[in-house]
Amino acid sequence: MNILLVNHYAGSTRHGMEYRAYYLAREWVRAGHRVQIVAASWSHARARQPEVAGRPLDESIDGIDYRWLPTPPYRGNGIGRVRNIWAFLARLWREAPMLVERVRPDVVIASSTYPLDIWVARRIARLADARLVYEVHDLWPASPVELSGMSPRHPFIRLCQKAEDDAYRDADLVVSMLPRVAGHMEAHGLDLRKLHVVPNGVTPDEWQGDAAPLDPSLAAHLAAARAAGRTVVGYAGSHGRPNVLDVLLDAATLMRDEPFEFVLVGSGHEKARLERRVAHERIGNVRLFAPIPKAQIPAFLAAIDIAWIGWQRMPLYRFGIAPNKLMDYMMAGCVVLHAVEAGNDPVAEAGCGLTVEPESAQATAEGLRRLAALPADERRAMGQRARAFVLAHHTYPVLARRFLDALQSPVAA
Numbered sequence: 170m171n172i173l174l175v176n177h178y179a180g181s182t183r184h185g186m187e188y189r190a191y192y193l194a195r196e197w198v199r200a201g202h203r204v205q206i207v208a209a210s211w212s213h214a215r216a217r218q219p220e221v222a223g224r225p226l227d228e229s230i231d232g233i234d235y236r237w238l239p240t241p242p243y244r245g246n247g248i249g250r251v252r253n254i255w256a257f258l259a260r261l262w263r264e265a266p267m268l269v270e271r272v273r274p275d276v277v278i279a280s281s282t283y284p285l286d287i288w289v290a291r292r293i294a295r296l297a298d299a300r301l302v303y304e305v306h307d308l309w310p311a312s313p314v315e316l317s318g319m320s321p322r323h324p325f326i327r328l329c330q331k332a333e334d335d336a337y338r339d340a341d342l343v344v345s346m347l348p349r350v351a352g353h354m355e356a357h358g359l360d361l362r363k364l365h366v367v368p369n370g371v372t373p374d375e376w377q378g379d380a381a382p383l384d385p386s387l388a389a390h391l392a393a394a395r396a397a398g399r400t401v402v403g404y405a406g407s408h409g410r411p412n413v414l415d416v417l418l419d420a421a422t423l424m425r426d427e428p429f430e431f432v433l434v435g436s437g438h439e440k441a442r443l444e445r446r447v448a449h450e451r452i453g454n455v456r457l458f459a460p461i462p463k464a465q466i467p468a469f470l471a472a473i474d475i476a477w478i479g480w481q482r483m484p485l486y487r488f489g490i491a492p493n494k495l496m497d498y499m500m501a502g503c504v505v506l507h508a509v510e511a512g513n514d515p516v517a518e519a520g521c522g523l524t525v526e527p528e529s530a531q532a533t534a535e536g537l538r539r540l541a542a543l544p545a546d547e548r549r550a551m552g553q554r555a556r557a558f559v560l561a562h563h564t565y566p567v568l569a570r571r572f573l574d575a576l577q578s579p580v581a582a
Contacts, residue, residue, distance in 0.1 A: 170576075172197060172204045173274035173299075175290050177257050177281035178215075179208035181230050182463075185216030188493075190280060191233065192372050196569030198232040205272045206233060209240040209257040213250075225264070238264070246317070251325070254283065261289045269297045276576060279340075280304035284332035291339055300576065303340040308353060308488055309333060315485040316411075334358055342575055347489040349512030365575035369491040370563035371500045380468035387434070387458050391472040394430040400541045401430050402506075403473030405466060406494040408437030408457075413479045416508065418446060419530030420537065421455045429537065431455040434469060470501035474548075475522075475540050479508035482527045486511035500559045502552035504543075506536045521555035
């Protein structure tokens, strides 16, 4: 098949996040399909932006055709980001006939997190007589309403609601990363025969062979903590408000006289404040380190005893969660402490740790104590179950095949 995937924020191993489009496309190319990704030239999620000189840039990455459409840079979630979205969609609309002629798509996938790209993808699909797929990362406009407090009557939210309803009506197939969305989507007009769940995952080749060595300062700190007989609690990921890292620091404060060491790796808009808090409150059992390359994540996770991931208490999570870093934790064979209330819980499904109340330092501290007290062979068995669960259900070769199988379903065909 010829597959055209529209994802405003698509990245690659060359550019950084988002990785999902790249990993799925790479598997489809390996299976003999041709994939064209169309993305914006500027995204807040990427570590490196493609260099466009005011005009679209075409390049090939691991057999995947990329077309970067020029868009203005922005910071935060204000008017600059809206201009960036509008510039991308307007340029894509103008390029629709050219893309149909060049790609001759059999399938067009709208996958830009926000739902507004469905109208452009629908136009391309109709011009090409191709199947239209709507891929759901997060539920919009529910996410900005429930997470950011935007009014349901805000013009942008109303526009997003119109786009979501149109997507459920017009798409031949809806693929969701979130597993508990059927009721919501049906209420907005989706024929549930169109719905398929394809969650996030990992790519196995990044976990083969020897892991890239850690930065010497980080490696030395971890080694010293282990040598001192301390249980190392690790976190690797974004340092933002949704990650509720203050809860982990509160738990560390409660446990400051116990043999635990907390090591946080990553970056984000809350990182500087968290560093100031650790220094001001003299939380001596916590160290924050700079982000490490993706290739070093396996080595970091292999050097800790318990991996922690926490969530805000949000009604939105009733639709389910699909966190990338949790898949990394589990692929590494980590024992996981999961602080969440959600429609699904991979940690409980895999039997690879404990799930505790979110936004509770006391619950986190007690969960860490319980895991640390388990016999070593029981914790090893948890780690083995975690890895086996990911290999069976959450690797991109498996997920790419599930996506292709969904395309062959009677409703989508």
